[in-house]
């Protein structure tokens with residue numbers, strides 16, 4: 001496909017064209033202006049073959065995989081915690097009448113920007129249960145442990161004392177100028193706050209991000225194009241709403257009584273009531289439960305991936321999403337990100353409805369091939385070098401890949417049948433729905449690259465299995481081929497880094513939660529300081545593949561320790 005064909009498909013209107021040209025300058029993509037046709041494209045029939053897009057805009061597997069995972073994991077609690085250092089900016093859209101929750105000690109609606117939670121349990125936790133005797137009463141979350149990284153933030157959303165108001169708001173109209181910062185972007189630590197560092201144009205990149213200052217600067221920056229807020233993940237999704245007065249309406253205002261007074265809960269000898277600990281643990285548990293409900297995505301919020309802005313594939317970024325950071329990237333690239341976002345919000349419509357929902361595409365791929373690769377990976381480990389074991393391995397590898405191969409093997413296709421089947425297996429999975437626009441090209445090419453490598457691996461393993469079963473060569477040669485392919489698969493899965501491989505080893509009951517640890521303050525303490533849930537490999541904290549079920553008792557036990 002030549003560029004003019006790409007353009008044909010990209011140009012939906014003249015307005016769009018202007019923005020496209022403007023945006024493309026940022027990434028130095030020079031579109032041939034003279035060849036751009038006028039008029040509208042036919043939404044029903046346009047289809048761009050991903051082979052052609054990839055040919056024009058290639059991408060290496062590591063970058064492609066990072067983009068695949070960014071798209072696949074966006075607005076999913078589990079994926080965000082497993083890829084905690086987010087580096088991308090994804091335009092979001094929130095329908096009218098969506099509920100937001102805010103608990104506060106103030107009897108007024110916030111004058112300017114403030115935080116809201118998507119779950120009321122999250123916001124309610126800030127209100128406390130007992131009117132404290134004095135202001136040194138411990139907050140519901142434990143204090144930052146000694147030695148934890150300084151965040152320097154003065155988060156106003158800290159537990160407050162005295163009267164507590166629980167406010168519920170509704171959005172008075174669709175919010176279409178909201179940015180999702182992927183990863184655990186409200187976890188208070190560097191580098192999880194790097195996207196906010198960039199948007200707030202923080203000069204000292206080694207200083208922590210003060211999230212209140214950053215929020216103010218970001219909302220100020222967004223005034224010119226009407227930014228309504230930024231979505232982040234702490235122990236649940238929360239939004240910094242830039243203007244409560246403009247975009248929200250108060251629909252419920254509950255002044256909380258202090259439980260200990262109303263229900264005449266018996267006090268312990270130290271003046272505290274043991275039952276209060278239970279109430280608090282129960283609230284935390286319900287909060288975790290509702291957060292795990294959005295492990296697969298928060299459907300209250302929609303995303304427009306075509307306008308996703310990311311430094312991925314623009315510069316080197318560590319492929320390990322636990323270790324990467326973007327504080328160091330060139331200032332020019334940082335300004336490009338800011339400029340591209342401004343352009344999208346100022347000149348285009350954020351539209352999650354008539355743009356391709358790439359999570360549908362990545363979801364089919366990950367759910368189809370994740371379990372297969374996991375089984376194949378385990379199958380290799382059972383091989384012990386004996387002839388009998390090799391035979392078993394051959395049959396197993398063939399069994400796991402045979403149907404995939406056969407399903408694309410058209411006997412009427414006489415020329416290049418294998419290649420044809422291989423191509424078809426990619427085209428089956430990699431397609432767009434609505435016409436490609438803006439940064440869809442980057443995503444489309446990335447998903448193509450990932451699926452290309454998946455199909456290659458599946459066909460290779462099929463061939464290996466068949467050759468073992470057919471005994472095409474002697475034992476030693478086959479054993480060598482097995483060792484090579486096994487190594488390739490392990491390396492490939494390491495690059496894919498799919499979250500489907502991370503799970504609880506047993507199914508948790510209804511009264512427990514498969515807990516994906518969060519990175520900031522949480523009912524379990526401050527993120528990575530909790531060794532029960534985090535690994536520390538050479539100073540880099542990460543989350544291991546085996547998650548644990550947690551329940552009310554686990555939370556209560558901790559409350560007794562504080």
Ligand SMILES: *[C@@H]1O[C@H](CO)[C@@H](O)[C@H](O)[C@H]1NC(C)=O
Nearest residue numbers: 056057058059313441442445
């Ligand atoms: C990825 O980056 C390379 C190098 O800058 C560029 O040539 C290529 O077009 C980019 N790929 C996509 C899909 O944008």
Ligand SMILES: *[C@@H]1O[C@H](CO)[C@@H](O)[C@H](O)[C@H]1NC(C)=O
Nearest residue numbers: 107108109165250253254255
């Ligand atoms: C909520 O109700 C309390 C009690 O009536 C009142 O003092 C407070 O101002 C109200 N808050 C708002 C934002 O209306």
Ligand SMILES: *[C@@H]1O[C@H](CO)[C@@H](O)[C@H](O)[C@H]1NC(C)=O
Nearest residue numbers: 132133134135136137138270
């Ligand atoms: C507040 O509580 C702390 C810790 O329990 C105690 O040391 C302090 O004396 C108390 N202050 C007042 C004014 O009661």
Ligand SMILES: *[C@@H]1O[C@H](CO)[C@@H](O)[C@H](O)[C@H]1NC(C)=O
Nearest residue numbers: 150152203204205206207208
């Ligand atoms: C940048 O921040 C670091 C860490 O807080 C601090 O040590 C350093 O002095 C700051 N640099 C400047 C120029 O302010």
Ligand SMILES: *[C@@H]1O[C@H](CO)[C@@H](O)[C@H](O)[C@H]1NC(C)=O
Nearest residue numbers: 062063313314315316317319
């Ligand atoms: C990703 O793409 C960019 C631009 O082409 C390149 O500089 C970088 O090395 C690639 N790989 C990673 C891991 O960032």
Ligand SMILES: *[C@@H]1O[C@H](CO)[C@@H](O)[C@H](O)[C@H]1NC(C)=O
Nearest residue numbers: 191317318324325326327328
């Ligand atoms: C950020 O990443 C770059 C490139 O991998 C690295 O050189 C730098 O040390 C990292 N900085 C921090 C604060 O982690």
Ligand SMILES: *[C@@H]1O[C@H](CO)[C@@H](O)[C@H](O)[C@H]1NC(C)=O
Nearest residue numbers: 374377378381490493494501
């Ligand atoms: C694949 O198997 C190897 C052992 O051969 C293991 O180390 C690796 O973690 C497995 N990969 C996945 C994604 O399960």
Ligand SMILES: *[C@@H]1O[C@H](CO)[C@@H](O)[C@H](O)[C@H]1NC(C)=O
Nearest residue numbers: 382383384385386388389392
């Ligand atoms: C290797 O595996 C085969 C098949 O499972 C088994 O029969 C054999 O005993 C194993 N040999 C060794 C040395 O473990």
Ligand SMILES: *[C@@H]1O[C@H](CO)[C@@H](O)[C@H](O)[C@H]1NC(C)=O
Nearest residue numbers: 051052415416417419420423
């Ligand atoms: C497979 O796709 C490639 C890239 O579009 C093309 O060059 C090749 O001819 C195709 N092969 C067959 C047999 O369809």
